[in-house]
Amino acid sequence: MLKIPVRSKIAIFSTVLAVVLATTSVTSVFAASATAPNLTNHNMAVIWGNQFRELQADRAIYNNFKSHAAEIRNSSKPAESQQYLAQYAFALGQAEAIVLHGSPSSTSTVKVNNRYERSLTAQQELGMYLHMIRGLREKLRG
Numbered sequence: 001m002l003k004i005p006v007r008s009k010i011a012i013f014s015t016v017l018a019v020v021l022a023t024t025s026v027t028s029v030f031a032a033s034a035t036a037p038n039l040t041n042h043n044m045a046v047i048w049g050n051q052f053r054e055l056q057a058d059r060a061i062y063n064n065f066k067s068h069a070a071e072i073r074n075s076s077k078p079a080e081s082q083q084y085l086a087q088y089a090f091a092l093g094q095a096e097a098i099v100l101h102g103s104p105s106s107t108s109t110v111k112v113n114n115r116y117e118r119s120l121t122a123q124q125e126l127g128m129y130l131h132m133i134r135g136l137r138e139k140l141r142g
Helices: 006-048 050-067 069-073 078-101 122-141
Strands: 109-112 115-118
Touching (some): 006 050, 050 069, 050 122, 078 122
16 A cells, blocks of 8 residues: 655645645635626615616616716717706716615704705605606706
8 A cells, every 4th residue: 555644645735635625615705696687686676666666767868878988078069968967867876876875864953044854765765866867867868
């Protein structure tokens, strides 16, 4: 029988163990990333309902506008179109932040013109941004 030194056995065992652990952790990372976005989108759709679907459609429309940047530069008012697109991106980002994190002012009372008023709820704020996006979309198309 072949005698293998103890150090060689330990080195081989360590290498095999490292490969097994690396393979296991890599496959679990890929498996989690493949399923996590679907669960998150499903949960968001349940929580926010039609507003979430409208927000997804607005993101797709924004991406479409961005992919046709040459048309914006060649339009009759490129600076105005670019301004509307920047406002659209801002409103879209705010709406997405509300969906992901809620509204920072959703439970607070704010002082307006020397009187205290309850701030908007997260759904009201999201509705406001979606309405703003709709108006900007019309300006960009028109």
